[in-house]
Amino acid sequence: MDRENPGRLVIRRADASDWLVVAGVDSVAASGDEARRASIRRWCEQGSVLLAEDASAPVGYSVLEYTFxxxxxxxxxxxxxxxxxxxxxxxxxxxxxxxCTSPKLFTSTNVSNHPMQLLLQRVGWRPVGLLHGLDEGDPELFYLCPGAEG
Structure with missing residues (x-):
């Protein structure tokens, strides 16, 4: 896969019938975490999932919500x-x-999640805050999308 179009990657909105496919991509859900599986099903039913597929299989997903x-x-x-x-x-x-249909787009990750932090830095998202108290001993870093107004 190349970084410009890895494996002829196609990204599409998942629907309710895709939830098992999405759960199969998710390492937490695939390990049997029922709460994650329930979240994936709900996200798919709500139309919040963007599913990445290459020529052979689904390879990833993201969830876009407007609850923040x-x-x-x-x-x-x-x-x-x-x-x-x-x-x-x-x-x-x-x-x-x-x-995204709102003026701003955010995400967050734990301080311990270095791969996600590196990804966000690489694509130009900028850190905008730190929140303690969600996960004991592992604060949450918040980021703003570079194309967002602000």
Whole structure:
């Protein structure tokens, strides 16, 4: 896969019938986490999932919601372990930016999640805040999309 169009990547909005496919891409859901599986099903039913597929299979997904002060928020970016470091995450973030209908688009990640921080830096998202108290001992870093007004 190349970073410009990894594996002829196609990104499309998932529908309710795709939830098992999306859950299969998610390493947490695939390990049997029922809460994550329920979230994936709900996200698919709500039309919030952008699904990345290459020629052979689904390789990742992102979730775009508007529950963060009525602004766009990328709740989840997940890339299949076999497709990581190939530009899929960057393409999913770009797709979320293109799909976002609010003036601003945010996301967050734990301080401990270095791969996500590196991805966000690489695609130009800028840090805008730090929140303590969600995960004990692992603060949440918030980022703003570079194309957002602000």
């Amino acid at each position: 002060f009525e602004q766009g928020f990328v709740t989840m970016v997940m890339v299949a372990p076999t497709a990581r470091r190939r530009g899929v995450g960057a393409r999913l973030l770009k797709a979320a930016e293109a799909a």
